[in-house]
Amino acid sequence: MIQVAVFVSPQTVCSSLSQTCDAFSLANRLAGQRLFALHRFSVDGQPVTLDYAQIQVDGDLASAESATLIVLPAAGSDIDTLLAQHTRLLAWLARRPPTQQLASLCSAAFLLAAAGLLDGGPATTHWALADNFRQRFPKVQLDERALLSQQHNRFCSGGAQAGLDLCLHLIGWHAGPWLAQRVAAALVVERHRGLQSRFQPLLPEARQDDAGISALLIWLQQHHAQTLDLEQLAARLHCSTRSLLRRFKAATGLTPIDYLQRLRISAAQGALHQPQPSLEQVALAVGYQDRATFARLFKQLCGETPGAFRRRVLER
Structure with a gap:
């Protein structure tokens, strides 16, 4: 025994x-x-x-x-x-x-x-x-x-x-x-x-002591599917790209581009809880023109492919 x-x-x-x-x-x-x-x-x-x-x-x-x-x-x-x-x-x-x-x-x-x-x-x-x-x-x-x-x-x-x-x-x-x-x-x-x-949540919990960054994070939630670059994001804060990078990293622990990728993949996870739309449509809806790039980033961040993720959550 x-x-x-x-x-x-x-x-x-x-x-x-x-x-x-x-x-x-x-x-x-x-x-x-x-x-x-x-x-x-x-x-x-x-x-x-x-x-x-x-x-x-x-x-x-x-x-x-x-x-x-x-x-x-x-x-x-x-x-x-x-x-x-x-x-x-x-x-x-x-x-x-x-x-x-x-x-x-x-x-x-x-x-x-x-x-x-x-x-x-x-x-x-x-x-x-x-x-x-x-x-x-x-x-x-x-x-x-x-x-x-x-x-x-x-x-x-x-x-x-x-x-x-x-x-x-x-x-x-x-x-x-x-x-x-x-x-x-x-x-x-x-x-x-x-x-x-x-x-593990894809998005870190952001500090709230930078009002400009907090407002930018809300804006990104609503516009993450758009084509965005550092210059556009810095312009929204009326600051240089160097200042944006410093403030964003201090608030989230990530660069703006890394945060945007995680935001898009997180949105894709939500969409994949349904049997439709197709993987190509999900990729487009969250901001990726290329399904292969979407699939690579999804597996990198989630540890499994988008298709495997959808099968798993739908089998529950």
């Missing part, structure tokens, strides 16, 4: 905790036998109060030392508080043997990294936390595009629902892909969903 120890703390995200426990419990039921023994633990063995419930646990840190697999559910986005309030856990994690499997869901990757368990290997976390992660842990090979990662017995998953992808992966790892597929079917989710980057 596989001993699965699931960590609980005041920072634990309720949905991540329940998702983990539900996935392994469902695997037991569908297998017709208890393949996975679930064990909830906290730092001191005391119950933990979360936003929506008080969680009873089965023991403290020492009680999880013999577990085959330790799972750290997501723990929110306040990383400073997360690391400051888990010093005992971090020291305990650092002592885990290489043979013990450790899995982090979403932001819990920061705990594995802070314990020095991800250095030199691949990892992932929620795409919105990627910059923070890289600044803190430059020795880790972070790929925020990935839904999950594995380095020997160290596993990570991306944001939110990617935790379920990792649970399915671990069920398949221990009990076979047939059971992982049955669990996925029962939960009405796809396995092998591709890259996390498919869910």
Whole structure:
């Protein structure tokens, strides 16, 4: 029997905790036998109060030392508080043997990294936390595009629902892909969903401290299909192209042309949620005269072709 120890703390995200426990419990039921023994633990063995419930646990840190697999559910986005309030856990994690499997869901990757368990290997976390992660842990090979990662017995998953992808992966790892597929079917989710980057917004959230740039972004939303160049955009702001580039990059993190391309592809994504119009018509409607250029940029930004994107969203 596989001993699965699931960590609980005041920072634990309720949905991540329940998702983990539900996935392994469902695997037991569908297998017709208890393949996975679930064990909830906290730092001191005391119950933990979360936003929506008080969680009873089965023991403290020492009680999880013999577990085959330790799972750290997501723990929110306040990383400073997360690391400051888990010093005992971090020291305990650092002592885990290489043979013990450790899995982090979403932001819990920061705990594995802070314990020095991800250095030199691949990892992932929620795409919105990627910059923070890289600044803190430059020795880790972070790929925020990935839904999950594995380095020997160290596993990570991306944001939110990617935790379920990792649970399915671990069920398949221990009990076979047939059971992982049955669990996925029962939960009405796809396995092998591709890259996390498919869910990342194409357009960055812009700063609001430059009124001219804010007004220009609104104008671009309405006129992105037109043929535009830097001189035209600078003229709208009554400034030089150099000033435009500086102000635009400060507000969005992108050049005006990069932002325009992302705006067009984002508009194309919306259009592709319908079976019509054709791909050529979509390309023209968002500002591309050449379908090949449109398809190349779409795949570059979205990780899949326009046709594959349309098939996927229409099959939901």
